Amino acid sequence: MKYFLKSKSSLKTNFPKKLLLWNYxxxxxxxxxxxxxxxxxxxxxxxxxxxxxxxxxxxxxxxFYIKTTDFAILLNGSQMVVYHYALFNLLFCKQxxxxxxxxxxxxxxxxxxxxxxxxxxxxxxxFFDKIMRKWFIDVWKEDMPMRKRRLxxxxxxxxxxxxxxxxxxxxxxxxxxPMRPYKLELPIAKITHEKNTKSGKVFLRKIEKSKHIxxxxxxx
Amino acid sequence: xxxxxxxxxxELNKHKQFSRWVNDHDILVFLNKNxxxxxxxxxxxxxxxxxxxxxxxxxxxxVFTCLWHNxxxxxxxxxxxxxxxxxxxxxxxxxxxxxxxxxxx
Numbered sequence: 001m002k003y004f005l006k007s008k009s010s011l012k013t014n015f016p017k018k019l020l021l022w023n024y025x026x027x028x029x030x031x032x033x034x035x036x037x038x039x040x041x042x043x044x045x046x047x048x049x050x051x052x053x054x055x056x057x058x059x060x061x062x063x064f065y066i067k068t069t070d071f072a073i074l075l076n077g078s079q080m081v082v083y084h085y086a087l088f089n090l091l092f093c094k095q096x097x098x099x100x101x102x103x104x105x106x107x108x109x110x111x112x113x114x115x116x117x118x119x120x121x122x123x124x125x126x127f128f129d130k131i132m133r134k135w136f137i138d139v140w141k142e143d144m145p146m147r148k149r150r151l152x153x154x155x156x157x158x159x160x161x162x163x164x165x166x167x168x169x170x171x172x173x174x175x176x177x178p179m180r181p182y183k184l185e186l187p188i189a190k191i192t193h194e195k196n197t198k199s200g201k202v203f204l205r206k207i208e209k210s211k212h213i214x215x216x217x218x219x220x
Numbered sequence: 221x222x223x224x225x226x227x228x229x230x231e232l233n234k235h236k237q238f239s240r241w242v243n244d245h246d247i248l249v250f251l252n253k254n255x256x257x258x259x260x261x262x263x264x265x266x267x268x269x270x271x272x273x274x275x276x277x278x279x280x281x282x283v284f285t286c287l288w289h290n291x292x293x294x295x296x297x298x299x300x301x302x303x304x305x306x307x308x309x310x311x312x313x314x315x316x317x318x319x320x321x322x323x324x325x
Contacts, residue, residue: 163264
């Protein structure tokens with residue numbers, strides 16, 4: 001018989017569901033936005049519904065990096081599941097994500113975590129629940145400025161790999177069209193991986209320590 | 221083109237760089253070789269903040285590193301070190317006493 005620790009976390013935000021899915025399926029940003037916790041991601045295989053990757057991650061309360069193997073599946077437009085294996089497959093965790101969008105432009109994200117443990121470790125349930133909830137909130141807080149900025153530039157006419165036309169070219173008129181529906185195409189095209197790697201696409205953290213200047217000063 | 225106030229020398233002196241949205245342009249103002257320069261803070265890759273981290277030196281080249289996906293841009297010319305076709309726009313800068321102005325469309 002298998003035993004699992006379980007935790008459920010949930011938050012609601014005023015971003016389109018597709019933008020949140022972009023955030024979760026943009027595996028490259030792990031070593032960028034979350035550079036404090038991850039230093040390498042190797043995407044071994046990816047298509048429009050699945051992604052197999054390896055990550056060097058510093059998990060909550062573990063003071064060193066561990067290698068994880070992660071398999072993400074987009075079951076449908078509102079549900080994804082991620083299987084994590086670590087420590088020579090001794091550690092197995094499953095996460096299920098649900099995305100519920102309402103007609104007011106809000107989307108609720110619910111994550112349910114399961115960690116397989118031997119029976120005697122089921123006493124750790126309260127501790128597991130606490131750290132997984134904390135992790136969910138910490139990652140959410142790191143991602144929120146990214147989502148907010150992504151939506152802002154999208155509204156200004158941003159195109160991936162090109163930027164904003166009126167910014168690039170002073171002769172261009174400002175983008176004045178009404179809000180475009182957010183577009184998501186999976187897999188997300190990638191250009192920041194290391195060259196000359198033998199298998200997969202390897203993304204490395206470029207900043208060890210940073211003096212954070214931040215997302216910008218407030219409006220004058 | 222309009223002349224817009226983007227900040228002050230006092231703000232710049234704090235970290236030698238800052239960014240701010242002006243007229244729907246996100247502009248990164250920084251000191252380079254004792255000159256005040258201004259470039260777009262919007263990474264043309266996915267729109268990340270180019271000036272989130274302070275300037276670092278990589279193989280003798282001073283660069284900004286976009287927070288989101290680590291693309292790096294040369295501080296002298298705004299060209300991406302990995303993909304030369306990606307370039308950050310430079311804005312004209314005017315200093316008037318303590319104020320820093322930029323020209324935006």
